[in-house]
Amino acid sequence: MNRVKNPLPIPSECQHCGDTVEIVHHDDLYGRSYGDWPWAYRCKGCGSYVGMHPFTNIPLGTLATTEMREARKRCKSPFEALYKSGRLTRSDAYKRLAEKLGIEHEACHFGWFDVEMCLKAEQAAREIFIEIYRS
Numbered sequence: 771m772n773r774v775k776n777p778l779p780i781p782s783e784c785q786h787c788g789d790t791v792e793i794v795h796h797d798d799l800y801g802r803s804y805g806d807w808p809w810a811y812r813c814k815g816c817g818s819y820v821g822m823h824p825f826t827n828i829p830l831g832t833l834a835t836t837e838m839r840e841a842r843k844r845c846k847s848p849f850e851a852l853y854k855s856g857r858l859t860r861s862d863a864y865k866r867l868a869e870k871l872g873i874e875h876e877a878c879h880f881g882w883f884d885v886e887m888c889l890k891a892e893q894a895a896r897e898i899f900i901e902i903y904r905s
């Protein structure tokens with residue numbers, strides 16, 4: 771049994787347009803499957819979507835529009851570089867990011883961020899970079 775910490779609720783209504791959310795297969799989203807668990811939630815209205823944690827029905831984050839998906843991807847990569855450098859552990863990197871964003875460590879997931887939060891996280895990653903490379 772897979773256990774997910776701090777699961778988000780199953781989306782039933784889209785937070786962007788209010789339409790109904792359905793379960794779709796990756797084939798419907800991408801024309802192919804990724805990973806072992808090819809399921810996602812998708813809004814019938816605006817088409818925003820989010821994947822599920824493997825072998826559960828728990829969403830990986832909040833329903834994301836194209837703009838949000840791009841922001842999450844773009845802003846996550848400079849942050850990931852911080853712990854990939856080996857100067858910080860992944861867990862410490864998330865702790866520092868949460869502190870800078872003024873949110874709970876448990877709520878600090880790019881999959882949960884909107885565009886504005888992604889941009890703040892990118893700026894925070896820059897600040898953390900400066901701090902760890904000056905110390």
Ligand SMILES: [Zn+2]
Pocket residue numbers: 784785786787788789813814815816817818
């Ligand atoms: Zn929608």
